[in-house]
Amino acid sequence: MHFQLRYKVVFAWVIGLGLFTACGKNYDDPGTEFAPNMYHPVAYEPYVQIKNEEDAGKRVVAEGEPSDYESANSYNPYGMSMRLPVKGTIPRRNFQTVYGEGTNAVTDLMIYDIHRDSIEVAERTLKNPVPATEEVLAEGKVLYSRYCQHCHGENGKGDGLVGKAYKGVPNYSTGNYKTMNSGHIYHVITHGKGRMWPHGSQINPSERWKIVHYVHTLQQLD
Amino acid sequence: MYFIYSVKRFVCRQLLVFFLAFLGGSAYVVAQSANQDSTVTGGVVDTDGGQVPAGGSQPVALDPAKVEAGKTLFNNNCTACHALSDEVLVGPGLKGINERRPQTWLINWIRNSQKVIQSGDKYAVDLFNKFNKTVMPAYDFSDEQIVSILQYIDQQNTGGGANTAAGGATDGQAVPSGGGASVTPGEGGGGISSQYFTIIIGALLVILLLILLVLVLIVSLLGKFLSERKDLPEEDRELVNQRIDVKKVVNSNAFKGGVALIFLLIVGKVAVDSLFNIGISQGYAPKQPIAYSHKLHAGQYQIDCSYCHTTVYKAKSASIPSANICMNCHNAIQTSSPEIKKIYDAIENDRPIEWVRVHNLPDFAYFNHSQHTNVGGIECQNCHGEIQTMEVVQQVSPLTMGWCIDCHRKTQVNTEGNDYYDKLLALHNSKEPLKVANIGGLECSKCHY
Numbered sequence: 177m178h179f180q181l182r183y184k185v186v187f188a189w190v191i192g193l194g195l196f197t198a199c200g201k202n203y204d205d206p207g208t209e210f211a212p213n214m215y216h217p218v219a220y221e222p223y224v225q226i227k228n229e230e231d232a233g234k235r236v237v238a239e240g241e242p243s244d245y246e247s248a249n250s251y252n253p254y255g256m257s258m259r260l261p262v263k264g265t266i267p268r269r270n271f272q273t274v275y276g277e278g279t280n281a282v283t284d285l286m287i288y289d290i291h292r293d294s295i296e297v298a299e300r301t302l303k304n305p306v307p308a309t310e311e312v313l314a315e316g317k318v319l320y321s322r323y324c325q326h327c328h329g330e331n332g333k334g335d336g337l338v339g340k341a342y343k344g345v346p347n348y349s350t351g352n353y354k355t356m357n358s359g360h361i362y363h364v365i366t367h368g369k370g371r372m373w374p375h376g377s378q379i380n381p382s383e384r385w386k387i388v389h390y391v392h393t394l395q396q397l398d
Numbered sequence: 399m400y401f402i403y404s405v406k407r408f409v410c411r412q413l414l415v416f417f418l419a420f421l422g423g424s425a426y427v428v429a430q431s432a433n434q435d436s437t438v439t440g441g442v443v444d445t446d447g448g449q450v451p452a453g454g455s456q457p458v459a460l461d462p463a464k465v466e467a468g469k470t471l472f473n474n475n476c477t478a479c480h481a482l483s484d485e486v487l488v489g490p491g492l493k494g495i496n497e498r499r500p501q502t503w504l505i506n507w508i509r510n511s512q513k514v515i516q517s518g519d520k521y522a523v524d525l526f527n528k529f530n531k532t533v534m535p536a537y538d539f540s541d542e543q544i545v546s547i548l549q550y551i552d553q554q555n556t557g558g559g560a561n562t563a564a565g566g567a568t569d570g571q572a573v574p575s576g577g578g579a580s581v582t583p584g585e586g587g588g589g590i591s592s593q594y595f596t597i598i599i600g601a602l603l604v605i606l607l608l609i610l611l612v613l614v615l616i617v618s619l620l621g622k623f624l625s626e627r628k629d630l631p632e633e634d635r636e637l638v639n640q641r642i643d644v645k646k647v648v649n650s651n652a653f654k655g656g657v658a659l660i661f662l663l664i665v666g667k668v669a670v671d672s673l674f675n676i677g678i679s680q681g682y683a684p685k686q687p688i689a690y691s692h693k694l695h696a697g698q699y700q701i702d703c704s705y706c707h708t709t710v711y712k713a714k715s716a717s718i719p720s721a722n723i724c725m726n727c728h729n730a731i732q733t734s735s736p737e738i739k740k741i742y743d744a745i746e747n748d749r750p751i752e753w754v755r756v757h758n759l760p761d762f763a764y765f766n767h768s769q770h771t772n773v774g775g776i777e778c779q780n781c782h783g784e785i786q787t788m789e790v791v792q793q794v795s796p797l798t799m800g801w802c803i804d805c806h807r808k809t810q811v812n813t814e815g816n817d818y819y820d821k822l823l824a825l826h827n828s829k830e831p832l833k834v835a836n837i838g839g840l841e842c843s844k845c846h847y
Binding site: 203204205206207208209210211214215217222223225253254256321322323325326334337338341342343344345346347350351352353370371373374375377378379 | 676
């Protein structure tokens with residue numbers, strides 16, 4: 177009898193553990209979180225979007241009570257946490273305004289309110305505030321490889337892998353493209369031109385000017 | 399009786415040796431076939447690369463030198479806006495341009511399109527309006543140069559029949575097909591060798607089963623032979639005629655206990671494993687609202703991660719791209735795909751695309767992307783796995799504290815050309831390399847505060 181009881185206990189354990197572990201791999205399931213309110217906090221997170229209160233309440237322990245974490249944002253459309261910046265405002269903290277040191281320092285506010293159709297104005301008025309040092313060129317090259325290369329190609333020949341599929345990517349070092357000035361290139365990066373769409377949202381002004389320096393070296397290639 | 403035992407032992411050993419030998423042999427065969435595959439691939443690419451330019455410059459019934467000059471001029475000045483076919487890029491496609499417009503008009507237009515428009519030419523004004531008043535830049539070409547360009551366009555579209563189909567498609571198209579060829583055979587080669595592998599494994603299994611059958615036959619034959627011998631002592635006879643009583647074995651306590659123990663051990667291990675997996679989402683690969691493929695974008699097209707995840711070198715979060723970044727390419731590429739239509743839909747309705755978050759660190763742990771990518775120079779793949787091969791993004795790393803700490807202990811700090819580390823280096827024992835752990839990478843408050 178003693179043995180049987182022991183077997184029963186063991187058997188119960190085995191069944192219990194078996195059930196506990198019986199869940200198969202589900203790629204859509206992130207698994208058990210041991211401190212859920214640390215993964216889904218009360219505070220609004222930029223990328224979190226809770227569309228309605230019911231969804232927010234799903235994770236609450238007691239039924240009917242409001243959730244103490246993952247609050248729905250009832251003020252923004254679609255329950256989003258992020259909002260668009262106010263129109264016409266410029267986030268200054270992202271923008272470097274002084275370049276060079278000592279007497280060579282150039283102050284540039286980089287607020288260019290040039291309309292996207294006024295590329296001639298950009299060509300005429302914009303001057304590159306970033307000095308063309310070796311360091312800047314190296315940075316420009318890195319930035320070019322990140323934001324431009326897949327279309328414009330490693331040497332600006334318009335032969336990037338995406339560029340071939342996208343079609344209509346110019347070669348920097350031929351025809352009219354060879355002599356395009358800094359203001360023009362800066363304006364095209366910011367607002368796009370022809371088939372190229374604006375990239376101002378991805379690359380900030382100082383980075384654009386560094387890329388402009390590097391593009392000038394690509395224009396000189398054969 | 400030791401004879402039979404030794405035969406049995408010998409047979410078992412032989413089995414093992416056979417198996418290992420076959421395994422080694424098959425591995426060698428697989429390696430050999432893989433080598434052959436790679437050399438074949440190299441050959442394909444080479445011949446392909448050789449053929450592309452040959453097809454492109456096939457002169458037909460036109461002055462070859464002129465056409466060649468026209469090709470250079472066209473590629474250098476026109477391809478950004480015009481296709482050789484009738485496809486509209488920025489401006490109209492130039493297929494049949496010589497039939498559409500007289501040569502003198504074309505020459506005037508290319509030299510100074512604005513002048514032609516201002517002269518009130520109806521066709522020019524209509525064209526200008528049709529293409530949203532996009533100004534075609536003026537080109538200071540001679541008559542001869544313009545004629546050569548027109549001849550090149552003509553030759554590409556009409557001359558040469560079958561050649562036109564291959565070479566006539568813009569150079570842009572001809573080259574990627576070559577590039578594609580260099581990728582596909584490589585993958586195909588991998589497929590073939592893995593196929594070989596399964597075939598070899600299957601063949602091995604069949605052979606091993608046959609050997610097993612033969613050995614069982616040998617054993618039973620030997621047993622029969624021995625049992626027929628009359629001069630065997632009783633003990634040996636018992637051994638030879640031994641029959642295993644299955645019922646008895648199953649009912650024995652030892653057997654029951656053994657089975658229970660094994661079962662318990664397995665279940666216990668699984669249970670402990672799954673307990674340790676609480677809070678670890680490794681392998682999580684949720685279905686996303688748009689079937690975006692990193693394999694296609696980051697792998698095949700080699701778009702840099704930061705093109706879309708723009709803040710990965712600047713900020714704590716790597717950022718999820720908004721639809722305008724998709725549109726930089728998808729205004730023109732794959733516009734009719736149902737997956738891409740979802741982007742258009744989101745933009746038209748001013749609605750966010752609700753991507754499912756894959757990597758989620760709890761709030762008690764601080765992690766900063768820029769610190770690792772920009773300062774540390776760590777590749778994205780270090781933590782996110784071979785993202786450029788993933789159709790659906792999967793969490794590859796466990797994102798546990800042990801995993802973080804392990805990397806901080808092993809990773810050497812790149813101090814070269816960075817004045818910030820000068821004093822730290824001076825203080826540090828110079829015999830051992832400076833690891834992240836040595837600059838506070840294990841401090842609790844670095845990540846928990």
